[in-house]
Each structure stands twice: as structure tokens, then as C-alpha cells.
């Protein structure tokens with residue numbers, strides 16, 4: 353009964369589900385994550401029930417990143433279950449499912465200092481990476497303590513933390529102090545569990561060793577205390593999985609301070625994300641089903657999450673609406689240029705590939721942080737399939753500009769139905785564009801350029817801009833110069849084919 357009350361409270365009364373993604377990295381207190389795990393571990397509640405409840409909530413209240421993320425976390429639970437079926441006993445072997453060879457210690461004294469909270473550091477990563485201890489000692493200790501103990505999740509997460517898990521890309525090192533600073537800046541969490549630290553001033557709680565409060569049991573391999581980026585077993589820490597580590601549902605209460613610390617996916621000099629860590633397959637099939645949240649209508653999109661400086665948290669407070677949409681925005685070059693050219697206009701990129709979307713999101717967040725004067729607050733990105741869900745995001749006549757720049761050509765005739773411009777889809781674009789709104793298209797593929805122009809010419813709601821209008825529109829020049837694809841074409845001396853049309857007013 354209690355769990356059902358809990359669920360009801362969580363889902364309905366508190367509306368915490370709506371903000372789960374933003375709050376789940378909180379460390380102490382009842383509100384930051386679902387607390388389902390003990391109930392799940394003991395079979396008091398089924399994941400299917402939670403799934404159905406989340407679906408209901410999405411239908412009745414809101415579907416957003418947070419509702420998606422709860423289900424995503426549950427998928428990790430499933431993943432570890434299936435993984436353990438696949439791996440069998442190797443999940444309990446020192447080398448894990450991949451049979452990784454390495455030198456691990458079983459030093460009892462070291463282990464006890466960790467177990468008894470004498471290292472000031474109580475996370476999996478420290479035991480494995482900094483102390484170089486047999487990870488199974490930690491896993492076993494967890495097994496005896498956890499309220500939510502579940503062999504698949506426990507051993508699955510430990511093998512992951514130890515870098516012996518199923519996925520070699522996950523072999524990463526996390527700087528404990530940096531993570532602690534990010535997720536527990538006041539030292540409240542660590543002092544909650546290591547009570548001795550409570551009497552230290554907050555700013556010193558993460559540095560007991562340096563402050564002579566406790567002996568440094570082992571130096572940190574990385575971060576303030578260590579300096580070396582070597583893992584405890586001598587291999588270089590891998591930054592390759594940083595993107596997944598930062599953003600996948602892998603973060604959890606136990607490993608929340610294990611997140612990739614130096615953000616190796618970011619350039620040290622510019623503070624911006626580095627594209628090579630966000631590479632994805634060149635094409636996604638826009639006709640296949642993807643798994644991301646789909647708002648049931650524009651009023652279900654929480655734009656305050658995208659534009660916190662412009663849009664209030666309640667729908668009633670929405671003062672400004674998105675006016676520009678960059679469809680298939682790729683790495684976001686156009687949006688970044690438009691953001692400063694039209695600082696008072698809200699604009700959004702729509703991108704199908706998840707890693708690319710994440711890159712744009714990180715790029716925008718980094719620019720917001722580093723720029724002065726509140727720039728880039730007017731630009732955001734969403735992962736979605738624009739061929740299916742444009743009317744789910746925008747109301748009739750909401751947009752003044754839509755961009756279709758260097759869209760995927762889908763050369764083969766049988767794949768033309770995947771093209772993002774077609775006479776049928778133009779119906780939708782005409783619906784969300786206001787009268788006088790402009791649709792910009794450009795490509796370096798001549799045949800596609802002709803296709804897009806002819807679709808626009810055939811459609812009764814569009815007319816071509818004149819040469820004079822094109823010359824006086826500052827955006828036209830950016831179609832090539834600001835987009836990543838346009839720059840590539842220019843570098844290679846390629847030709848481009850442009851079609852810019854206006855949405856005309858409806859004439860009955």
C-alpha cells in the first residue's frame with residue numbers, strides 16, 4: 353500500500369516527474385529521484401506498472417525529457433538483468449565479462465579504511481581506480497548494505513565502474529574532488545555519511561587528507577591531489593565514452609560523483625564541446641520509429657526548460673514563442689550565428705541524431721556560460737523527427753522562418769519519400785508558418801535543389817522571393833557561411849542550389 357501512495361504522491365501531487373531529469377542528481381532529501389529501487393528489488397512494484405503510470409502521466413499532464421528519463425533509467429535496470437543472463441558467472445569474476453587482465457590488490461587494511469569512511473571518499477570509483485582494490489570487495493560490501501540490493505544491478509554497475517563490464521568504452525576515470533565539487537559543493541552529502549566531517553567547515557569537507565584531518569590513504573590518481581591521468585592499473589583514462597557518461601542514464605545515486613570530471617569532451621582552450629566526441633552515423637532513417645519523448649501538442653512542450661530567461665515555468669506565463677526553426681540543424685552553426693543577429697527572437701534546432709543534438713545542447717550551454725550579457729539564451733535544440741512531429745511543437749502560424757539547409761539527399765528514387773521537403777510536408781510547413789514567413793532551402797546536390805524548388809513552386813501557399821528581397825535579407829548569406837555543411841562545400845569549391853520562398857496569405 354505504501355508504495356502505491358508513494359507513487360501517487362510522486363506522480364500526481366508533487367509533479368516531481370516533470371522535473372526528474374533536472375533534479376535527479378540531487379543527493380540528499382526525498383524529492384530528487386524516484387526511490388523506486390528497493391520496491392523494485394523486492395518485487396513490491398513492477399517496472400511495467402511504473403511504465404504504465406508514466407505513460408498515463410504523459411497523456412494526462414506532460415511528456416518531456418524527465419518522463420522519458422525515468423523510463424530510460426528503468427531500461428538500465430533491464431539492461432543489467434539481460435546482461436547478467438548473457439554473461440553468467442563471469443559477472444562475478446575479477447576480469448568481468450570481458451575477462452580484462454589487470455593488477456588488483458586485496459589489501460585488507462586499505463579496504464577497511466574505505467569501508468569505514470576513513471578515506472573521506474565513499475564511492476566505487478575511488479576504491480577501484482585510486483586504491484586499485486579488487487572491485488568485488490566493494491561489490492560485496494554494497495551487497496551487505498544496500499536497501500535496494502539486486503545482484504544484476506549491483507554487479508553490473510560495479511563491473512562498469514571497474515572498467516571490466518560489457519562495454520569497453522566505459523573504461524573511464526573520474527576525479528573525485530571535481531565530481532564532489534559539482535554535485536556536493538557544500539559537502540552535505542559526504543558529511544551525512546562520514547559524520548566526522550560535519551565539524552569541518554563546508555569548503556574543507558572534500559579535502560580531509562590535505563587538511564591533515566585524516567591521513568591520505570592513497571593519493572588521487574587524477575584531480576587536485578594526483579595530477580596524473582593514469583588509472584590505477586596504468587592505462588590511460590579514456591575520454592571516448594565521455595559523452596555517454598555525461599548524459600546517459602548511467603548516473604545514479606551511488607555513482608553520481610563518478611561523472612567524467614574534466615569533461616574530456618570539451619576543449620580546454622575554448623570551453624566548447626569537441627565535435628569528434630559527438631560523431632554519429634551520417635544518416636538516420638526518418639521513417640523509422642525512434643525513442644524520444646514526443647509532446648502531444650505544442651502546449652505540452654515545456655519551453656521554460658529551453659529558454660529559462662524568456663519563458664516562465666507555467667504555460668500561462670509563456671510570453672515569447674519560438675519563431676525560427678532550423679530543421680535538421682546538424683551541429684548548429686546557423687543557430688549560433690542567428691542567435692546574436694536576432695537576440696530577441698527565440699529559435700530552435702530540430703535534429704534527429706541524438707549525439708548531434710547533445711553536441712548542440714552542450715555548445716549552447718557553454719556559450720551561455722562564457723558569453724557576456726546573457727547571449728544565446730534565445731537559442732535551443734530538441735531531438736525530434738521533424739518529418740513526423742513539427743505540428744507537435746508549433747502552433748498554426750507561429751513561425752516566421754524555417755530553414756532546411758543541406759538536407760540529406762536520399763539519392764535513390766525509392767528513398768525520395770525520406771526527403772524532408774515534399775509537397776505533402778509543405779502542407780505542414782505552411783500550417784506552422786505565418787503569412788509572410790520564409791522558408792529557406794539550400795543544397796549542393798543539384799537534383800535535390802531542383803526537387804525542393806519544384807515542390808515549393810507547385811505548392812499553392814508559397815511564392816519565390818525576388819532577387820532584391822534575397823539581396824536585402826541578411827540571413828541569406830548565412831545559409832552557406834554559417835552552416836557546417838555550407839563551409840565544407842565552400843572549402844571544396846562546390847556549387848550550391850538555393851530556393852527561398854514566402855508563405856503567402858490564404859486566399860479563399
Ligand SMILES: Cc1cc2nc3c(=O)[nH]c(=O)nc-3n(C[C@H](O)[C@H](O)[C@H](O)COP(=O)(O)OP(=O)(O)OC[C@H]3O[C@@H](n4cnc5c(N)ncnc54)[C@H](O)[C@@H]3O)c2cc1C
Pocket residue numbers: 376385386387388389390392393422425426427428429430432476494498500501502503505506507509510513601602603604605606607
Ligand atoms: C556501484 C553501484 C551499485 C548499484 N547497486 C544497485 C543495486 O544493488 N540495486 C539497485 O536497484 N540499483 C543499484 N544501483 C543503481 C542505482 O544506483 C539505484 O538503482 C538508484 O540509486 C536507485 O535510486 P532511485 O530508485 O531513486 O533511482 P532513479 O534515478 O529514480 O531511477 C529509477 C529506477 O531506474 C533504475 N536505475 C537507475 N539507475 C540505475 C543503474 N545505474 N543501474 C540499474 N538500474 C538503475 C532503478 O530501478 C531505479 O529505481 C547501483 C549503482 C552503482 C553505481
Ligand SMILES: C[S@@+](CC[C@H](N)C(=O)[O-])C[C@H]1O[C@@H](n2cnc3c(N)ncnc32)[C@H](O)[C@@H]1O
Pocket residue numbers: 635636638679680681682683684685702703704705708736737738739740756757758759760772835836837838
Ligand atoms: C547534412 S546535415 C545538415 C546539417 C546543417 N543543416 C548544416 O547545414 O550544417 C542534415 C541533418 O539533418 C538531420 N535530419 C535528417 N532527417 C531529419 C528529420 N526528419 N528530422 C530532424 N533532423 C533530421 C540529420 O540528422 C543531419 O544532422
